[in-house]
Amino acid sequence: MPERALTEALLLIAAAPDQATMMQVVTEQVRAIIGAHQSVTSLTVSDDWAQAITATSLSDKYAAWRTYDELPDGSGIYNVVCKTNRAMRMTQRQLERHRAWRGFGASGERHPPMRGWLAVPLVAADGRNLGLIQLSDKYEGDFTAKDESTLAQLARLASIAIEKAAAEAALQAALRTARHQEQQLHRLAQQLVTAREDERKRLGFDLHDNVCQELIGIAIMVSAVRQRLRDDEAGRFSELARVGEYLNALVEHLRQLAGDLRPMQLRDLGLEAGLRSLAEGLSATGSKIGIVAPRSVPRLGDATEVAVYRVAQEALLNAVRHAGASAITLTLSVVDDRVCLEVRDDGCGFDNENQSLWGVGIASMRERALALGGEFEVSTTPGAGTVVRLFCPVHPQSG
Numbered sequence: 063m064p065e066r067a068l069t070e071a072l073l074l075i076a077a078a079p080d081q082a083t084m085m086q087v088v089t090e091q092v093r094a095i096i097g098a099h100q101s102v103t104s105l106t107v108s109d110d111w112a113q114a115i116t117a118t119s120l121s122d123k124y125a126a127w128r129t130y131d132e133l134p135d136g137s138g139i140y141n142v143v144c145k146t147n148r149a150m151r152m153t154q155r156q157l158e159r160h161r162a163w164r165g166f167g168a169s170g171e172r173h174p175p176m177r178g179w180l181a182v183p184l185v186a187a188d189g190r191n192l193g194l195i196q197l198s199d200k201y202e203g204d205f206t207a208k209d210e211s212t213l214a215q216l217a218r219l220a221s222i223a224i225e226k227a228a229a230e231a232a233l234q235a236a237l238r239t240a241r242h243q244e245q246q247l248h249r250l251a252q253q254l255v256t257a258r259e260d261e262r263k264r265l266g267f268d269l270h271d272n273v274c275q276e277l278i279g280i281a282i283m284v285s286a287v288r289q290r291l292r293d294d295e296a297g298r299f300s301e302l303a304r305v306g307e308y309l310n311a312l313v314e315h316l317r318q319l320a321g322d323l324r325p326m327q328l329r330d331l332g333l334e335a336g337l338r339s340l341a342e343g344l345s346a347t348g349s350k351i352g353i354v355a356p357r358s359v360p361r362l363g364d365a366t367e368v369a370v371y372r373v374a375q376e377a378l379l380n381a382v383r384h385a386g387a388s389a390i391t392l393t394l395s396v397v398d399d400r401v402c403l404e405v406r407d408d409g410c411g412f413d414n415e416n417q418s419l420w421g422v423g424i425a426s427m428r429e430r431a432l433a434l435g436g437e438f439e440v441s442t443t444p445g446a447g448t449v450v451r452l453f454c455p456v457h458p459q460s461g
């Protein structure tokens with residue numbers, strides 16, 4: 063075989079963008095290089111002819127058969143090549159006399175006539191059969207031993223390309239599956255967070271709007287009864303006063319509990335004002351807290367808003383309690399569908415590598431970020447301040 067024809071075939075086979083194109087290129091190249099009117103390449107999927115993929119190339123002599131699309135069923139003589147993984151080369155006479163020759167089976171009428179046959183197996187690196195390449199009707203005379211070795215050489219190249227394409231396809235499929243599973247996991251984690259926030263919100267509302275209101279009603283009733291008591295019932299008077307105080311303390315306690323379940327400031331003021339009010343509350347400790355936030359923050363979804371609020375609360379509290387900072391700045395930004403929260407202080411910093419220092423606060427900030435598919439980082443150097451950052455995807459559908 064001329065060196066150039068082989069190199070060209072090799073380049074064309076390697077450049078094929080997908081398996082179907084590659085099969086077609088192989089089929090056309092072998093027919094051109096050997097010089098025959100018919101060529102067929104078949105790939106079997108693990109010995110299964112029902113799933114075989116075939117490519118055909120016919121010269122103009124057989125133009126009338128180009129629409130022939132009958133698929134091989136594995137019962138023909140070609141299967142001997144696949145079973146034995148050995149080439150077969152025959153004249154038309156030899157072919158028709160062969161034990162395994164059964165004509166063209168059910169599709170006999172429509173199959174193009176043949177004139178001589180040369181078939182070589184496609185073999186995987188581990189010896190498994192992948193299919194075969196068949197040629198018929200050589201332009202001049204019968205197929206020779208040289209044709210057979212040329213075709214065998216091309217079949218080896220094609221086999222390597224086929225295996226490489228299959229490995230690539232399997233890799234892509236595995237990647238797609240992994241990506242799909244990751245997305246599903248992500249969705250589930252989000253649903254979990256959203257469900258938890260919904261439940262906390264409902265509980266918070268119930269506590270605040272129902273239980274607290276009922277208790278306030280009872281406190282008012284107690285105070286009314288107290289006012290109707292005469293002086294001679296002074297003992298019971300002070301007893302009822304204590305009941306009233308107790309009720310008021312209980313209401314305050316429940317209010318706080320409701321606030322913990324879902325920050326009331328978030329519900330009443332929204333995220334931006336909620337954060338400002340948080341900072342204001344902490345400023346009472348003497349720390350100077352600056353806030354940089356867009357004038358109107360879009361709704362980010364309950365789960366994200368609560369996470370941002372809670373992380374801000376913990377980070378600000380840490381800065382106030384541990385940093386001894388002269389300035390603390392909270393920056394909130396929303397870009398595309400990601401929200402970024404940054405709490406920066408110019409205080410003492412700490413050794414972030416020393417995990418024994420980490421407490422519940424840092425762990426819970428990290429967990430909130432991860433549960434929402436976000437990221438959390440603390441950058442700090444002893445003596446040089448601390449920056450806490452939270453990046454979170456926005457889920458406005460749950461807002």
Ligand SMILES: Nc1ncnc2c1ncn2[C@@H]1O[C@H](COP(=O)(O)OP(=O)(O)O)[C@@H](O)[C@H]1O
Pocket residue numbers: 380381384385407409410411412419420421422423424425448
């Ligand atoms: N902004 C900060 N400046 C200095 N040290 C900090 C800061 N934030 C956290 N730390 C250090 O990290 C430790 C762990 O913080 P955290 O997990 O929130 O737990 P806790 O606040 O309950 O101690 C703190 O005890 C403190 O030593």
Ligand SMILES: [Mg+2]
Pocket residue numbers: 376379380421423424
């Ligand atoms: Mg803390």
